[in-house]
Amino acid sequence: MTEDRGGVFAPELYQPLRELGKLKLSHGYFETAELVFRRMQHIKHREFGVETPEQIESIDYVMRAMAGVGSTVAIDQQQHFRFSIATRSFGRSDSRLLEAKLKLADWYQQTRRFNEALALYEEGRLFSDDFPRSVELRLLRSEA
Numbered sequence: 001m002t003e004d005r006g007g008v009f010a011p012e013l014y015q016p017l018r019e020l021g022k023l024k025l026s027h028g029y030f031e032t033a034e035l036v037f038r039r040m041q042h043i044k045h046r047e048f049g050v051e052t053p054e055q056i057e058s059i060d061y062v063m064r065a066m067a068g069v070g071s072t073v074a075i076d077q078q079q080h081f082r083f084s085i086a087t088r089s090f091g092r093s094d095s096r097l098l099e100a101k102l103k104l105a106d107w108y109q110q111t112r113r114f115n116e117a118l119a120l121y122e123e124g125r126l127f128s129d130d131f132p133r134s135v136e137l138r139l140l141r142s143e144a
Contacts, residue, residue, distance in 0.1 A: 008039070009039070009042055009043050009046050010043075011043055011047050013039075013043060014040055014043050014044070017036050017037075017039055017040045017043075018040060018057075018058075018061075020036050021033045021036035021037045021040065021061055021065075022061075024036060025061070025064060025065055025068070028068065030065045030066075030068030030069045031065075031069065033061075033064075033065040033068070034062055034065035034066060034069075037058050037061040037062045037065055038058075038062055040057075040058040040061070041055045041058035041059060041062060044058060051084070051085050051088055051089070052085070052089075053085055053086065053089040053090070053096070055085070056082055056085060056086070056100075059078055059081065059082045059085075060082070062078055063075050063078050063079065063082075066078065072111065075107075076107070076111070079103070079104055079107045080104070082100060082103070082104075083100050083101070083103075083104045085100075086099075086100030086101075087100070092127065093127055098124050098127060098135070101120045101123060101124045102120070102121075102124060102138070102139075102142070104120055105117045105118075105120035105121050105124070105142065106142070108120065109142070117142075118143060121139050121142050121143045122143070124139050125139045125140075125143075
């Protein structure tokens with residue numbers, strides 16, 4: 001068994017945990033799914049470091065599970081942590097940084113912080129020339 005050989009945070013457990021968490025999430029077991037996704041995050045954390053971009057996927061899953069129980073404050077913290085990782089990890093013209101800005105801006109819009117959302121959308125448009133036209137259209141639509 002993988003846990004016997006590598007421990008509870010063995011890197012080989014990431015994919016099986018991902019599938020387990022997604023299954024729990026799809027059946028409405030949000031608290032259990034969150035625990036599974038946090039374990040995935042911890043695996044990446046231990047393997048690559050505290051602010052590694054490799055944990056962004058698991059952070060996204062953690063937020064999905066939190067949304068199932070309505071943990072708005074906790075989701076907000078995770079959104080900012082995710083954005084912080086992206087800001088430190090990706091260059092200004094990297095599409096992954098733009099994706100992180102859009103994700104945080106969309107969150108701000110959902111939580112009625114329109115000025116903050118607009119600022120991020122406008123910031124994203126400064127670099128939209130480097131990306132496909134669909135990105136610019138998405139930004140314009142979001143700003144409206």
